[in-house]
Amino acid sequence: MALELEEAFGAAGEFGGGQRRLTAFLVLLQVYVACQSMLIVLVGAAPEYHIDQEEVPVSRAELAKHVHFASNFTSIVTEWYLIEQEAYKVGLASSLFFAGLLIGNITFGPLSDKLGRKPVYISGSLTNLTFAVGIAVYALLGYCVREWRYLALVSNTPGIIFFLLSFMLPESPRWLYSQGKTAEAEHVLQYIALGNGKERLNLKLKPSAGTLRKDESTPGILNLVKHPVLRWRTVILMYIWYVCSFVYYGLTLNAGELRGNLYLNVALYGLVEVPAFPLCMFFIEKSWSGRRRTMTSFLVFAGFACILALFLPTNAGLLFSPTLLALCGKMMVSAAFNIVYIYTSELYPTVLRNAGLGVCSMSCRFGGILAPFVPSMKSLGPFVPFVVFGISGLSAGFLTLLLPETLNKPIAESIEDLQIPKYQVLRNKKVNQSEENT
Template structure:
């Protein structure tokens, strides 16, 4: 039987698939704690310097600074304030640099070794990531010693690592590699988990296997063709801005006044309404993918810019905090749509390569994001001005991309060339057939 037919026989989304999905969804809570770790572990409590002048050396600073004792962090232990504060941002940037390296090396590796060994066997929900941020804030509220907080936040990684050995390999990937017998075994395992023990799976031999240089050739095709090259440049900037503004606003939660833990939780939970919102708008004919992405990016940009003009003591409903939360809501929605929109803008033959390039660009935004909030030393309005200009510019650039709602997804690069190109191509093919 065909692979899709086999999936229908074993159960498209039965108990086995639900258990695997639950495991991968819970993993997002752990990933969220990792991404947000530095927000609380590197937070700076209120402090007082005994003498009038700011000490020039760290040793002098340690003798004269007095921190509030409501929590500890790497900043309180190693006096990472004033001229040493950049080290906290650097630690966060190194985390995203690690993600960038992972994209470069482990993405292509997943096509060689499979999805399970490099842990890319499914698409995880961003919604759980947002809830994970709130859970991390809850942990930080009750665990004020930074080493113990880091231990509690990191320890689930061992649990997920051990359980990951229970994950089966992707049957689609196995089948594409020509490993038909192994794909049948995985499908049989899923069938048993779905209560279909007596089902026998026999797949047709695979017509062809994935080439090892598919990723490299896909990137070359993106660079070679003007339509794809233009789309990629625009999408790279959009992904970069989404990451820069999303993580920049998230890290800014520690810079806002009021309760640190409540701010972090709100910056996570505010994303929850973003997902039903974007799912509603992108399926409407009057909005679609392009207009919705544009609107969310521009709204996020202006929300950040308008925070500059509101005083801190204007109340919650007219405060910079509320506008910043609105910016986080809309940039989160835009980020979620971009994944879908990008997949539809690339033809099937180069889709993985295009997503890989955009994902790598996204990590550069994450690397720079921790340093933007620290630009408030130049002027308090600078960080939100950077976020605002970035969001607005990315929103207007999105208008240069085509709409993909209710349109067939291109299978080949030639499908992007337009009807005139297709007519000439068909005419040439007909002439060759007549000559032969």
């Protein structure tokens, strides 16, 4: 007997041993991704130094004769003397990494819908929590490996292993089924069943409708601009995503600029995100807070934490230090970053959800591109980076108040649903249900 896709999943095993092994593989991948994102913090770390003459030499050769570094680790800064007028190159290297993420987002996002999830490596949900732990792991690696070339080698080598192991990942059966590739979807479901310790099953799926017919069309990305409601919603969301990325990566990369132990600072900037995830999950489901108020609160608190760092002396104790406020700001913006994915998906109608998330994700990458340059603004003043992050967080938080609440509200299926008040949508559904019952 032919089965529906959900029935076939039930027979193969919804989340058995096979899926858990694949999930563990993808979760471990996040540790590698975190090391890549944080690579420049230690590889490009600038230790304290002094120049034994009043005028700063212009040429690098002369600078090498007169500069003395005070730390026991090496970096591209100590090897190539990327200080003074050459310091911008460290931020540029990090910025180019995030520019690569932007290109990947533009290229591989649409490609995943055409070629499938496995070829472009989006066949699972990777947790932000593991990413945070990955930052702490990278700090431990940096503490053990002080020579920057070896550190880069150790951090990058797992990428080869993950690439080779990625061939064991099966394609998404849901994607295969949606594309009309029923036989291939059946084969993957058999693979899942065997991985879950089940005997070989005779799984037969019902024929799939496949892709849209030629006379059918899906609303395009231009609809985000054409409709006034979606236009303003998209502009605000793009800015919020940009700020979340800008402040998140800016504070993370700023870990190398703070006083105290460099490796401990980097580890704390990762581990401080761990409580952020349960915090945001708790508040967004409460009727008195919801998505909008929780998002606003976290962004505003992150902004205030950065601003308050201006008024604390750098030699204060741990409980009243700028470092502690920066850590609090990082936790708050990390929680906001987690919420924005859920909130954004609920603000767009189903037919435009992928387009909306794609546009917001691209604006997020621009925040990452600019973030590495902010720590270098300390040359204008020691707390200038915190002012920039603080104003960004506050502005994004207050702009969130212009968006509607989505908790316990029906999600629009089409663009037309956005023109109907939420209570009317609910009333229509109740009327339809009562008519069906009678």
